[in-house]
Amino acid sequence: MTLRLTTQEIVIRANETEPVRRIQLVPGAVLRLPRRQQRIQVIFGAAWITADGRDYAVRRGDSQLLKPGRYEALISPLGSRQILFDIETV
Numbered sequence: 001m002t003l004r005l006t007t008q009e010i011v012i013r014a015n016e017t018e019p020v021r022r023i024q025l026v027p028g029a030v031l032r033l034p035r036r037q038q039r040i041q042v043i044f045g046a047a048w049i050t051a052d053g054r055d056y057a058v059r060r061g062d063s064q065l066l067k068p069g070r071y072e073a074l075i076s077p078l079g080s081r082q083i084l085f086d087i088e089t090v
Contacts, residue, residue: 021087027080033066033073038089040064040075045083050074058085065090 022043025031033040033051040049041063049056051066051073058064066073077083 022084023087024082024084025075025077026082027077030074030076033075033087035068035070035072036089037065037067038087040066041086041088043084043086045081046078047083047085048076048078 023031040047040058042058042060044060046057046059049058049064049066052069052071056064057078075085
């Protein structure tokens with residue numbers, strides 16, 4: 001049997017009050033994001049984000065601001081590579 005890590009999260013501090021979460025997702029994994037204003041910054045790979053009925057492709061070095069919506073946002077790797085990204089509440 002092979003175990004495959006689908007999500008890894010590391011919490012780093014941007015300042016004393018608001019942490020930045022660094023998350024790694026493997027292909028096929030989907031992460032639900034809470035309904036709040038936050039910025040997604042892709043460090044490695046490319047992400048597919050669905051938020052409030054809109055889809056965004058966010059590539060390495062790019063970011064996407066998500067505003068609080070009616071539903072939780074979803075993020076997953078775009079393509080067959082893992083992604084590494086930061087989430088910061090803004």
